[in-house]
Amino acid sequence: MAWFWAVTSLVTVALILGLAYRPLGDYMAWVFTTESDWRAERWIYRLIGVDPRAGQSWKAYLRAVLAFSGAGLVLFYALERLQPYLPFSLGFPAMSPDLAFNTAASFVGNTNWQSYVPEHTVGYAVQMLGLTVQSFVSGAVGIAVAIALVRGIAYRNRGTLGNFWVDVVRASLRILGPLALIAAIVLLAGGVIQNLHGVTQITTVAGGTQTIPGGPVASQEAIKMLGTNGGGFFNANSAHPFENPTAWTNVVQVLLLLLIPFCLPRTFGTMIGDQRAGFIILATMAALFCVVFVSITAAELSGHGTAFQVAGAAMEGKEQRFGIIQSTLFATATTGTTGGAANSMHGSYTAIGGMVMILNMAMGEVSPGGVGTGLYTLLVLVVITVFLTGQLLGRAPVVFGKRIGVREVILSGVMILVLPVLALGGMAITMSLPSIRDQIVGQAMSEPGPHGVSELVYAFISAAINNGSAFAGFSANTPYLNTFLGIIILLGRFVPIALVLALAGSFAAQDRTTASAAELPVYRPQFVIWLIFLVVFISLPTFFPVLLCGPLAEGLA
C-alpha cells in the first residue's frame, strides 16, 4: 500500500511538472533572449548605471556576480547587526557577529543554513528585507550563471556572455517574482499564515499559556521553495503547521522546489535550438531523482527496531500528517535540489535513509539541483562524460556543437574537486583542532559515535554544496562553526560559479558546429546511463570511507 502511495505521489508530481515543462521552459528562454525591457527594469538599470545591451566577457560577468553578492552580503550583515533599530524587530537584539556572518553568507550563497531559531532571533524587518530579498536574488544569481553557460554553448565566436545585471533583474522580476506571488496565494489558500501580528500569548483551555507566533509566512515560504533556498520562517521549517499545514500543501511545496530546476533543461534546449539536448539533461535529473526517492522510501519502510515495529514504519521524526511517503518525497526533493527545507527531522531517518540523503547532496546536486546550479553542474559533468565518450569511440569530443579541449576538461576536473576538498578538508581541519573537536563531540553532536559522524558529514556536505538542510541534532551555533561553515558556503558557491563562467567563456569564443558528422551518440539512452554512472562514480567514492564510520557503521551494525 505504501508503495502504491509512493508511485501515485511520484506520478502526480511528474505529471504536473510535465505540464509546466514546455510553457515555463520556453517562457524562461524568452525572458533571457528578448530585447525588450520592462519600464521597471529600465528604471533599475538607470539607477545602478548599467547599459542593458552591453555584453560582458566571462570575467566581467564574474566580477558582476561577485560585486552583487558581496554587496548583498555586507548589506544583509548590517541589517542583522542593526536589528534593534529597525521597525518590526519584535524586540529581538542584534545578532552576534559570527551568527550574522553565517546567516548572511548562507542566504547570499543560496544555502539558507540556519544555525539559529528564526522565530526567536529575527524580526520581520530582517526577515523581509534580508532573508526574503536574498532568497529572491540568490536564486536569480544561480539562474543567471546557468543562462550564461547556456549562452556560451549557443553563441559562436563571441567574447561575451550577455549581461549579468539584466539576467539577475529579469530572473527576479519576470520569473521568481510572478511565480512566488502565485505560489504564495496557493499556499495561503492551503492554510499557510500571512500576517504581521508578532507573537500572541493565549491561555489554553487547560489554563496553561501558549505562545503562538505569527508573521508573513506564506510570502517567505513561496520563495523559500521556488528559489530552492530552504530558509524557513520557523525553526521546524516545513514541518511546522503554519508553514506547511497539510499533505496537500506539502505536495505544492515539493512541486515548487522542483519546478524551476526541472524546467530549465527546456530553457537550455530552446536557447541552443536543440530539444534533444534538454531531454538528456532532464532524463538524467529525473532518473537520479527516482532512484533516490525509491532508495530513501525503501529504507524508511523497512527500518527495524522497536519504534519501527510499533509504528509500522520508521515514523520517528516525521510528522503524522505527512507519513512516510510525503516525508521521503520531500526529503528527496530537498536534498536533490539545493533546497534545504525539511518537513521531517533528517537525523531521525534510518541510517541508510539518511545516508542516501547525504549521497544525494554529494552527487553535486544534480537531481535536479538548485535553480540554475543543477543545470550548470550537470552540464559540467556532461563535458567530462562526452570527453570520455570521445576517447572511447576514437572520435573528437564534440557536444552541442562545441569541441571539448584541454581547457574545458581542466575546468571540469577542478570543478569536481571543489565539493570533496571543501567538505572533507573542512571536516578534517575542524576535527584536528582539539578544543573545537571536544566541543563538537561533547555538545554539537546529539550522540557521539557513528550517528555523530553522520551529523558532521551531513553538515559539511550541506554547507559545501549550498544545500542548507541539517541532520537535526547537530547544533552549529558556535562562533567557530558559524564562521567556518560560512566560509565553506561562500567557497562552495562562488568557486564553482567562477569555473562555470570560465567554461562558458571558452565555449562562447568557439565556433559552433552543426555538422552531424562530428556528432557523438549523445542523444541516446545509453549515454544517459553512462552519464548517470559517471555522476555517481565521480562523486560518491570520495565519501565512502567517512560513510563507513557513519551511517554504514550504524546501519549495518
Place this chain on the structure above:
Amino acid sequence: MSAVTAAAPTERTSRVQSRMRAMWGPLKSAFRKVDPRVQWHNPVLFLVWCGSVLTTIIGISEFWTGPADSGGLRLPAGFTWVIAVNLWLTVIAANLAEALAEDQGRFQAARLRSTREGSTAHRVGRYDPRADADASDAVTTDVSSIALRPGDIVVASAGDIIPADGEVIWGIASVDESAITGESAPVIREAGGDRSGVTGGTRVLSDRIVVRVTVPHGKTAVDKMIGLAEGAHRQKAPHELALTALLASFSVSFIVIALTVNAIVSPFALPVSVPVWAAVVVCLIPAEIAALLSVTGVASMSRLVQNNVLADSAHALETAGDITTVVLDKTGTITQGDRRATHAEPLHGVSRDELLRAAVASSLRDPTPEGVSAIALARESGIDIGALEERGRSGRTVLFSAQTRLSGIDLPNGSSARKGAESAILAWLKHVGTQPSRAVVDELKRATSTIARAGGTPIVVAAKLADEPGRILGVIHFKDVVKPAVVARISQLHALGVRTVMITGDNPLTAKSIAAEAGVDAFVGDATPEDKLALVKREQADGHFVAMTGDGTNDAPALAQADVGVAMNSATAAAKEAANMIVLDDDPTKLVEIVETGRRQRATRGALTTFNIANDIIRYFAIFPPLFVAQFPGLDKLNILRLHSPASAILSTVIYSVAVIFILIRLALAGVPYRLVDLGRALNLNLLYYGVGGVIFAAVWIKLIDLVVSLIPGY
C-alpha cells in the same frame, strides 16, 4: 634435410636470446626511469613513487618500532614490506611499459635513420644555372653528406646515393626509394613541377640529376619525424594532456581521502595506518592509465611508421582520429593522372580504320600518355602498327607542347597527320590552307561536346595527304581512369565515417563522372590551386575536421590550413614543411591508415580509462570496508566478494593493481580493435566490453588472488 634440423635449434636459441635482449634493454631503462626527476613529469606516477618511498621508510622504521595496527586491525608481520614491494613493482611496471614502446619506436627509427647516415656527395664548386645548367663542365669535389649546407648544389648519377634532401633543378632520373619506403618500384624525379623533391639516402638508378640541397643534414622534416617516431622528444598531445588532467583530478580526490579521513573519524575510530592509506591511494588512482597513456602514443606512432607514414607531432596523430572530411586530389590520387583512349568516333564518311591509322601516325613519337594510349587503342582494334611505324620512320615528328596543344608527323611525301585539341586542329587546318565546311565543323562540335558531357576529353584527329586539302577524320574519346584500388579505399573511408571530397582542375562534367565512378561524396571542379585552401576552410567552417593530401608548392597553404596535411615524400620542400605528415611511399590513400591509427589510439585510451573506472568499483568494495571493519564488524556485509580477511583483501587488491598493468601493456601496445559500426552501437559494445567486462574481470581476479593470499599464514 640434416642442414635444416641442425639449423633449427640455433635459430631458436638465437630467437630466445634476441627476445631476452629485447626485454633486457627496456627493463634496464625501466629501472633507470625510477629516478624521481623522470617520474616528476607524470603526476600520477610520481604519486605512486612517493607512496613507494613512504612505505619503504616506514617499513625500515618498523624494525625498531614494530608493526603498527591499522584501524584496530592487527596486520601480519612484514605487511608494510609486502605493500612497499608491490608499490615499487607498480612503478617499475609503469616504466617498463613505456620503455617497451620506446624500444619498438627506436627499432623502426633506426631502420629509417640508417639510410640517412653519412654518404659521399659530389658537390659542385661554382654552379652557373644559365650557361651550365647540367653542371657538366663544373668542378665537383667529394665531401661527406654531413658537411652539406642548404643551397649547396650536388650531382648524382646512376648508382649514387642522393646525399641530402633537396630539389632537382636539372634533369630527370629514376630513383630507388625502397630504403625509405620499402617499395621496390623506382620512381621518377625531375626538375620543375611537383616531382622535384628527392630524399637523402635514396639511390639514383638511371640518368643524372643536379640537386639543390634544401635542408641541412639531420634537420629535414623527415629527420624530425623520425626522431619523433623514436619517442625521443615526445610532447603530449592536447587530448592526452586533457586526459592526464582528468586523471590527476581523480587522483587528488583519493589523496584528499587519505589525508582527511583519519582526522574526521578520530573521536570514534582508531586511525588507519600510513602504509594502508598508501596502498589504498595507489590502488585507486588511475596509475595504470597514466602509465599506459604514453605507451599508446608511442605505439600508435610506430604503427604509423610501419605504414610508411611519418607524423611531425603527437598532436597531428591525435587529430588524425578526429578527421571527418578528406580532400582528395583527383590527379594522382583517384586517377592515374593519364587519360586513356577508350574509343574512336569517325566523322561521317570516314572509316574507323582510317581514323585510327591517322591517330597512330600522329602519335608515333609522342611520349605523352595520350599518344601511348592512342596507339594501344589502335592495336586492340587490329591496326598493323608495325607497318605504320615503318612508314613513319622517315618522317619529321611534331612534339606536343603546351602552346601548340597538338602533336603529329610530317612525311617526306608531303602528307601529314595531327591530333590535338579541337581549336588547335582547326587552327592547323587553316594554316595548311583548308577551310572545313560548316557541316563538318557542326558535326565535330556535336561529337566533342558529347564526349565532354560524358566527362571525357575529346582529341581531334586530322590528316592531309600530299596535294589534297586537309580534312578532319574524327574524334578519339579520352577518359580518366579511376585507379583500381581507389574505390575500395574510398569505401573504407566511408566505413570510418569520413566524408570524401574530390578536387580537380577538370571541368565539372569530367569531375562529376569521375566522382561517381570513384564513389566520393562531393567534388569541386574547375578548381585552381587556391580553391583548395578555400575548400578546406569551408569544410572546417561546417564543423568538419579536414585532412588533405598534396605535393605541389601551391598546395602548401591548404596543407597548412588542413587539420591534418599529408604530403607525399616526392613533394616539394615547401609542401613537406607545411604538412604535418609525410607518406614515404607516395600513396595518397594512406589516409585510411592515418585516420584509423588516430581513431585507434584514442579508442585504446578510452578503453583503458573505462576499464580502470570499472575496476575501481570492485576495488572500492574490496579495499574500503577492511579499513574499519575491525571496529564496526557490521561493515563485513559490504565485503561482497567474501574476501578472506581484511589484510588479505588489501593485499589482494594491491597485487591485482600491479598485475593488471602487465596485462594491459599488451593491450596498449597492440591497440584495441576499432569498431566500424554505427556510433551508438559502438558505444554500447565498448561500454559492455570495457565497463561491464572490467567489473567482472576485476572481481574474478581479486577473488582468485585472495584465495592464494589466504593460504599465507597470518593473512
